[in-house]
Amino acid sequence: MTSSPSPHHFTALENETWSRLFERQHHSRLHQIHPMFNQGLKALQISEHCVPDLDTVNARLMNLTGYKGVWVKGHEEPKSFFVMLKNGEFPIGNFIRDPANLAYTPEPDVFHDLYGHLPFLANTDYANFMRAFGEVASPFIHQPEICRQFERLFWFALEFSLIKTPEGIRVLGAGLASSTAETRFALSNEPKVHTFNLEKIRTLEFRIDEFQKQIFLIEQLSDLYQCLDAFKKGIQ
Numbered sequence: 001m002t003s004s005p006s007p008h009h010f011t012a013l014e015n016e017t018w019s020r021l022f023e024r025q026h027h028s029r030l031h032q033i034h035p036m037f038n039q040g041l042k043a044l045q046i047s048e049h050c051v052p053d054l055d056t057v058n059a060r061l062m063n064l065t066g067y068k069g070v071w072v073k074g075h076e077e078p079k080s081f082f083v084m085l086k087n088g089e090f091p092i093g094n095f096i097r098d099p100a101n102l103a104y105t106p107e108p109d110v111f112h113d114l115y116g117h118l119p120f121l122a123n124t125d126y127a128n129f130m131r132a133f134g135e136v137a138s139p140f141i142h143q144p145e146i147c148r149q150f151e152r153l154f155w156f157a158l159e160f161s162l163i164k165t166p167e168g169i170r171v172l173g174a175g176l177a178s179s180t181a182e183t184r185f186a187l188s189n190e191p192k193v194h195t196f197n198l199e200k201i202r203t204l205e206f207r208i209d210e211f212q213k214q215i216f217l218i219e220q221l222s223d224l225y226q227c228l229d230a231f232k233k234g235i236q
């Protein structure tokens, strides 16, 4: 793990950026994202007012599932990322994007990480799965080809996935949950939507600099939570 930087003091302008981003997600939060996300936001008391105090959020999160957010400088390399997941830690970028371009951040920032990921991690089953993901992936962090397969699984299952619910198709991926524009795109007719298929995910390359044109639709949460054994058995 890279050394954890000191907590960043967010300025008034940066807190305003948080508020504007939070407000932009209003419709998607209520109508387009899996309900566990809103439940997690409420449980962690993450609100529009300002960038939340991470220690306060962590006290609530650890009480619920044992997970905690840890400040990092930006994108966390897979080698340290998977070990962090195993240890119940989730990296939180200690900066917020440029207010001149709210829809884009070059690296995961506090809005993507804290707003997008931590609410899901307030759910016990989801958090247990995330920890198991880290446990299964960590032994392979020095084998780049295999590590890449786990990166693809994380990307397509936990950042940009959709899921069926009784109310209709909803966003499950945190990358979508933290981007109203990409949520709209993901739920439109534009991307190619595949059934959740581990062997397709294993070899499918992705780009981080454009909306995802290939998305996986998970039938039910148990399909996600039970996928690790099969994924590990199929390692190529």
Ligand SMILES: [Fe+2]
Pocket: 108, 112, 113, 117, 159, 174, 175
């Ligand atoms: Fe993410």
